[in-house]
Every structure is written in structure tokens, then in C-alpha cells.
Amino acid sequence: MNPNCIFCRIIEGQSPNDTVYEDDRVIAFLDINPAAPIHILIVPREHISSINQVQDDQEELIGHLFTTAKHLAEVNNIAESGYRLIINTGPDAHQAVFHIHLHLLGGHQMRYPMG
Numbered sequence: 001m002n003p004n005c006i007f008c009r010i011i012e013g014q015s016p017n018d019t020v021y022e023d024d025r026v027i028a029f030l031d032i033n034p035a036a037p038i039h040i041l042i043v044p045r046e047h048i049s050s051i052n053q054v055q056d057d058q059e060e061l062i063g064h065l066f067t068t069a070k071h072l073a074e075v076n077n078i079a080e081s082g083y084r085l086i087i088n089t090g091p092d093a094h095q096a097v098f099h100i101h102l103h104l105l106g107g108h109q110m111r112y113p114m115g
């Protein structure tokens with residue numbers, strides 16, 4: 001728990017949010033400023049600032065973010081139409097919240113190419 005981190009405060013129930021899924025390792029809630037009809041953030045309960053800080057023994061936790069995304073894509077009926085998973089890391093990628101989060105975006109045709 002990092003008291004200066006907005007996502008830690010959400011995890012601790014200290015900040016309002018629209019939670020759509022939670023288990024012992026992750027929580028998922030709606031992005032406050034959605035960039036697509038479905039925009040969910042999947043967040044490990046453990047505070048890890050960015051992918052740059054991931055340790056070898058956290059590989060399974062990072063994998064769990066992706067299997068949770070797969071589950072939420074099915075629940076939201078976008079598994080077949082398609083979706084985009086994004087983890088922004090550092091300034092060039094516009095990372096704004098320094099607690100790892102996997103963006104699940106779907107429900108419309110995405111712009112391409114990326115980057």
C-alpha cells in the first residue's frame with residue numbers, strides 16, 4: 001500500500017470506483033476517462049510502479065492480469081469482435097499512474113497503426 005498512489009487507495013476501498021471484478025491478486029474497475037465503449041483497468045493488488053520494476057517471482061502475477069483480461073473480454077462480449085490490451089510504461093508511453101495496470105479496450109474498431 002502506497003498512500004500516495006490512487007490505485008492503492010482504490011484497492012483499499014478509500015477512493016470511489018466502479019469495480020467490475022476482484023480476486024485475491026487483482027482488481028478491475030472502469031477507467032474514469034474511457035477511450036473506448038469498454039475500457040477496464042486490471043490492476044495487481046500489490047503496488048508495482050511499472051513493468052520496469054517487475055521481479056522474476058512476479059511473472060505469474062503479471063500473467064494473471066492477462067487471463068483476467070481474457071475473462072472480462074468474454075463477460076463483456078468482445079472476445080470475438082476483438083480488443084486491445086495495453087500497459088503504458090514511462091514517459092514516451094504517457095504512463096500517468098505509477099502502479100501497473102493493464103488497459104482492456106474494446107467495443108469499437110480501433111485505430112491502426114499504433115504508435
Ligand code: AMP
Pocket residue numbers: 006015017029030031032033034041087088093094095096097098
Ligand atoms: P496510463 O497513462 O496508462 O498511466 O493510464 C492511467 C489511466 O488511469 C487513465 O486512462 C486514466 O483515465 C485512469 N484513471 C486515473 N485515475 C483514475 C481513477 N480514480 N479511477 C479510474 N481510472 C482512473
Ligand code: ZN
Pocket residue numbers: 001002005006007008009046047048098099
Ligand atoms: Zn499503488
